[in-house]
Amino acid sequence: MCGIVCYVGHQDCSRIILDGLSHLEYRGYDSAGIAVHNQKDIKVVRQQGKLSGLEERLKDSPLPGTTGIGHTRWATHGRPSENNAHPHRVDDTVVVHNGIIENHLELRAELERAGAVFSSETDTEILAHLVSRNIKSTTSLKDAVKSALKRVQGSYAIVVMCEANPNELIVAKNASPLVLGMGDGEMFAASDVPAILKYTRDVMFMEDGELAVITKDAVTLETLDGEPVVRDVKKITWSHIQAEKEGYKHFMLKEIFQQPTVIEDTLRGRVSIEGSGVATELMGFDDATARRIRRIVLIACGTSYHAALVGKYWLEKLAQVPTEVELASEYRARGPLVDPNDLVIPISQSGETLDTMEAIRIAKAGAARILAISNVVDSAIPRASDGTLYTHAGPEIGVASTKCFTAQLAALYMLAVHLGRRRLTLTKDQARELLEYLLRVPKLMVEVLKKNEEIKALAQSIAGYRDALFLGRGLSFPIALEGALKLKEISYMHAEGYAAGEMKHGPIALIDENMPVVVVMPNDDSLKRIVGNVQEVLARGGKVIGIVSEDEQESASIDMARLEIPACPPEISPIISVLPLQLLAYHVADFKGTDVDQPRNLAKTVTVE
Ligand code: AGP
Numbered sequence: 001m002c003g004i005v006c007y008v009g010h011q012d013c014s015r016i017i018l019d020g021l022s023h024l025e026y027r028g029y030d031s032a033g034i035a036v037h038n039q040k041d042i043k044v045v046r047q048q049g050k051l052s053g054l055e056e057r058l059k060d061s062p063l064p065g066t067t068g069i070g071h072t073r074w075a076t077h078g079r080p081s082e083n084n085a086h087p088h089r090v091d092d093t094v095v096v097h098n099g100i101i102e103n104h105l106e107l108r109a110e111l112e113r114a115g116a117v118f119s120s121e122t123d124t125e126i127l128a129h130l131v132s133r134n135i136k137s138t139t140s141l142k143d144a145v146k147s148a149l150k151r152v153q154g155s156y157a158i159v160v161m162c163e164a165n166p167n168e169l170i171v172a173k174n175a176s177p178l179v180l181g182m183g184d185g186e187m188f189a190a191s192d193v194p195a196i197l198k199y200t201r202d203v204m205f206m207e208d209g210e211l212a213v214i215t216k217d218a219v220t221l222e223t224l225d226g227e228p229v230v231r232d233v234k235k236i237t238w239s240h241i242q243a244e245k246e247g248y249k250h251f252m253l254k255e256i257f258q259q260p261t262v263i264e265d266t267l268r269g270r271v272s273i274e275g276s277g278v279a280t281e282l283m284g285f286d287d288a289t290a291r292r293i294r295r296i297v298l299i300a301c302g303t304s305y306h307a308a309l310v311g312k313y314w315l316e317k318l319a320q321v322p323t324e325v326e327l328a329s330e331y332r333a334r335g336p337l338v339d340p341n342d343l344v345i346p347i348s349q350s351g352e353t354l355d356t357m358e359a360i361r362i363a364k365a366g367a368a369r370i371l372a373i374s375n376v377v378d379s380a381i382p383r384a385s386d387g388t389l390y391t392h393a394g395p396e397i398g399v400a401s402t403k404c405f406t407a408q409l410a411a412l413y414m415l416a417v418h419l420g421r422r423r424l425t426l427t428k429d430q431a432r433e434l435l436e437y438l439l440r441v442p443k444l445m446v447e448v449l450k451k452n453e454e455i456k457a458l459a460q461s462i463a464g465y466r467d468a469l470f471l472g473r474g475l476s477f478p479i480a481l482e483g484a485l486k487l488k489e490i491s492y493m494h495a496e497g498y499a500a501g502e503m504k505h506g507p508i509a510l511i512d513e514n515m516p517v518v519v520v521m522p523n524d525d526s527l528k529r530i531v532g533n534v535q536e537v538l539a540r541g542g543k544v545i546g547i548v549s550e551d552e553q554e555s556a557s558i559d560m561a562r563l564e565i566p567a568c569p570p571e572i573s574p575i576i577s578v579l580p581l582q583l584l585a586y587h588v589a590d591f592k593g594t595d596v597d598q599p600r601n602l603a604k605t606v607t608v609e
Helices: 013-022 051-060 104-113 124-135 141-149 240-244 251-257 259-267 287-292 302-318 328-334 354-365 403-422 428-449 452-462 474-491 500-505 527-539 570-592
Strands: 003-008 031-037 042-048 067-073 088-090 093-098 156-162 169-174 179-182 187-190 202-205 210-214 219-223 295-300 323-327 342-348 369-374 387-390 467-472 494-499 516-521 543-549 561-565
Touching: 003 013, 003 093, 003 156, 003 169, 013 031, 013 051, 013 067, 013 187, 031 051, 031 093, 042 051, 067 093, 067 156, 088 124, 093 124, 104 124, 124 141, 124 156, 141 156, 141 169, 141 210, 169 187, 179 219, 187 210, 251 259, 251 570, 259 403, 259 428, 287 403, 295 302, 295 328, 295 354, 302 323, 302 342, 302 403, 302 474, 323 328, 328 354, 342 354, 342 403, 354 369, 369 403, 387 403, 403 428, 403 570, 428 561, 428 570, 452 543, 452 561, 452 570, 467 474, 467 500, 467 527, 474 494, 474 516, 474 570, 494 500, 500 527, 516 527, 516 570, 527 543, 543 570, 561 570
Parallel strands: 295 323, 295 342, 342 369, 369 387, 467 494, 467 516, 516 543, 543 561
Antiparallel strands: 003 067, 003 187, 031 042, 031 067, 088 093, 093 156, 156 169, 169 210, 179 187, 179 202, 210 219
């Protein structure tokens, strides 16, 4: 998820672009760049690191001009570096891009065979080469961009400029956001409204498959096939802060609602049903190595640890590899046995958690192979690993992890199917069916999110209690743990997650009318037994909220509050059933007025002992 801002008009564009980018840093900030046309040629300045570094460089050597494009990067392909920063330039063409080009490897190979010389590791540079090549054989920049985009599969929001057209920008959108801003003798485009609110509140939101030619006096919108598009201009009434949250009250709520898109982005280009394999790149080992794995050790902290607990079920069932799950801090404390045939998988959204980083050092000392799962390209944990399977969740601003958790689950599920195919524990048809389940997740998530108001009412019913218990069995046990962590860390209400089968071994002593119990009970093999647990709780005066599947009758007669999730294959139920728990925790915290995005005593990344 990157930030794009562009301008064409009568003002000096550098200041406007940098200001706009500063309102998009929540979209990504590992590098930044700007390109300005000074009516003679285009100057490009790029800088690794935060936007402030670029601003400093431009203070010393400003770029005069009234047409320009800018970009803040959140790396998905290619480490954060000046070379990989946008804008990318090839001859007279300059491009910025937000998205993922799925067929980037084949296009790059084709271009290199035709003599193109690449200077970066990014998928974006391919666009600059394609447009630059097309310009030589077409009359307009617009047509050159259209021809390039017809070769591209995947998501993009792009802005293109070239030296021959000093007063024109071409923008195009598919699956990544792009909004056009209309001013008086000046026009804007950006990834998001906050970037341009200071200059105009008159905007047009582009739709997928559309392209626009922007000059200082006009915006001409059309489809890639040349069909003219008429779009109403909308007046934005949000404040700046509201705009960064896209109208959501908190970043956490925005990120909960981003999850369908985040899963789509994490799966994009990696799940090929035809091949029934998972083209997971950067795994750092081939089939022979995959078959030599004797044990998998998942290592993580907090929410990532709960993702690891879910991953264990999938890796053992689908890839049939004995899998252990370790709290990073305990792994460090224990001085574990490590074998060269271990595959150690550190899971870390930030890629910087100290306990997980230290655990990797121990595993490496034991000659294990390390495959990281992380959301931040080239962060410390991926750098210390043999390979990394990246989630594409974009920056997660809320301290309580939500979208990164479900993205981690999607990555673990893909990995389990991938290893199952490599180790021949899954047939092609089994893998294809499992991947089709995964591709359904975004739509199923949308159905759950439609129940936000219903969940808010359930949250109100428990917000006044001091304690809560979360129960689950099998794949739902880690989800119960995660629901308890979400509730405690943002609402400060004491909450415990427990394996439902453990109730009779102690926790049932806690049950009375003052103990709300949230039970994750999807329609799977554990349903009958967990219905029994619910009845034990109700018999002792406990108050139960059941997260149930809409397609089962087993629990229909139980006198409890119910939140129905859509019917789904049991294998993917954890990725769906966690959403009501995220929203339940969010609304309890919001009712209690705690600082939802930055709860007391917590840091987003724990880089200290
Ligand atoms: C999750 O809501 C918490 N904020 C915390 O437990 C977090 O998951 C943990 O600190 C691990 O962080 P990481 O994924 O960046 O390593």
